[in-house]
Amino acid sequence: MIRKLTVLLWVLTLLLSGLPGLSVHAANSPLAKIPGNSNPLMDHKLGADPFALVYKGRVYVYMSSDEYVYNSDGTVKENDFSPLNKIQVISSADMVNWTDHGAIPVAGYNNANNGSGIAKWASLSWAPSAAYKTINGKDKFFLYFANGASGIGVLTADSPIGPWTDPLGKALVTQSTPGMSGVTWLFDPAVLVDDDGTGYLYSGGGIPNTSDPASVANPKTARVLKLGADMTSVAGSAVTIDAPYMFEDSGIHKYNGKYYYSYCINFSGTHPPDYPAGEIGYMVSSSPMGPFTYKGHFLKNPYTFFGVGGNNHHAVFNFNNQWYVVYHAQTVSKAQLGEGKGYRSPHINKLVHNADGTIQEVQGNMAGVPQTANLNPYTRVEAETIGWQAGIATEKSQAAGGPVANLNVTNIHNGDWIAVGSADFGTGGAKTVKANVASTVGGKIEVRLDSAAGPLVGTLNVSPTGGAQVWKEIETGVSGAAGVHKVFFVFTGSGTGSLFNMDYWQFTPNTSGTKVEAETMTLGGTYAGKVNSPFSGVVLYANQDSAAYTQYFANSTHSISVRGASSSSATARVDLLIGGTAVGSFYFTGTAPTVQTLSGISHATGNQEVKLVLTTDNGTWDAYVDYIEFQ
Missing domain, CATH: 2.60.120.260 (Galactose-binding domain-like)
Incomplete structure (x- = not known):
């Protein structure tokens, strides 16, 4: 969970709130994702090394669990990757409004994740990838992760958000797996399920000898493995992918019958112009096992777009017949800290294949991609489904009726808000809105259109419910909500403490015809x-x-x-x-x-x-x- 701004800014806010003419209910400012922009995908928490899975009209993004690590004096230190023992999951049906599904407690070795870790043998969970396959008439889901740089594990589930189990009780791939010898860093898995149902796993990275130009140019540390029919076993021996200037970050996608292996080019030594350091290069083959031929590069280092660099990690995917690339950049940490310090957040931009099969250079930006479908406000919408926000956080919820590992919005203070994009109320408009809340203090939820200061169409009065996880549904009338609008839920109340928690919301339509x-x-x-x-x-x-x-x-x-x-x-x-x-x-x-x-x-x-x-x-x-x- 990303903390509030520093104590200095908090004190300044208190001082300003006492000045004449300044409303105590003025809406707070967003951190990094500005209303109208689609990047970063979220800014109430961090997430690195993203991988996208498309399933039944939704995009699921799985990420390493970047979290701020603090010095003894309370300042944020450079990212040391120590919290990377969980996997963050978010999903969206429209590429703008993302539902926070929380963190999967993957690593369980030595009491990791407070004893709730699923893979008891693993101490870390880096750079996940995910796939599904129909087995015995049922869709099964597979989540691959790296135990640091020492091996690849797999979890299984019956849904893309779990609950997850460890089918093997050990790593799926290690240095002793046939064909894996010589891999410097056995991490960063990418998975592909081909059209015939066969699974393939790509991984590896590192440079055996950074002082040797030949080793830098051809590390030969990338591998591809054919998976067994169960997706949790290996069939045969790994095959080396001779990816020039390979560093890390295996990626794989299939386009027009060809297999595209992509990866982050290394930073060592001197490179020819076609292998720019820290960018995403790609190779093409007519077979998922190769051999692959280098074709070029398509995603520059995040520094080019956002003024803060670091490593480059990506995944290419297709959603509703449009190709995209999801990648990370240090935009949220830069907005909050003034510098990235190695903490990363997910972004998505469009990717275009040329007629000859080459890939155009992707243009990374904060605008991101347009919303692909309107949101239905007349069904239950989890409060943790967020297009934009100011000040809030999410946490595990005890509220009933939610999805697996249900969350609620918390850390709500006066002036904080959440918002969703392009909710379609239809020509008849909305009649009422309800929300599920829990509170020891109370306050109000102002329902506004198009901005945090936009037209007020309804106000929900939140009374104390008896506890921060004691839930009660409240409802109020709505006037003026028709057509397509952004919807802002602006939270107001007295005092400087947390006001209440919010689980979900839902509008009802006018029924007069x-x-x-x-x-x-x-x-x-x-x-x-x-x-x-x-x-x-x-x-x-x-x-x-x-x-x-x-x-x-x-x-x-x-x-x-x-x-x-x-x-x-x-x-x-x-x-x-x-x-x-x-x-x-x-x-x-x-x-x-x-x-x-x-x-x-x-x-x-x-x-x-x-x-x-x-x-x-x-x-x-x-x-x-x-x-x-x-x-």
């Missing part, structure tokens, strides 16, 4: 034109025109009404499609407007295209539509 005028429905395949008679609406021609728009549905069943008319005495049939699926038809006879209603119509939830199509006109030239209404 949604009415949409047909003349505003202009999404794709537009209608023939607008009309003023027999009402203000649109005209549809048979089998060629449609009136369509996007509607957010929190519920899957509605009564749906359409007001319309035929252009003659004959009957016009207008079909209704939701999300591309025909759900019913409306029949309008004669030129006098009528309202036709379909009751109990089932359809998909979330953002859906709603389309009205004149499928057949039964001899008429056209049909007229006034509006559509959902109840």
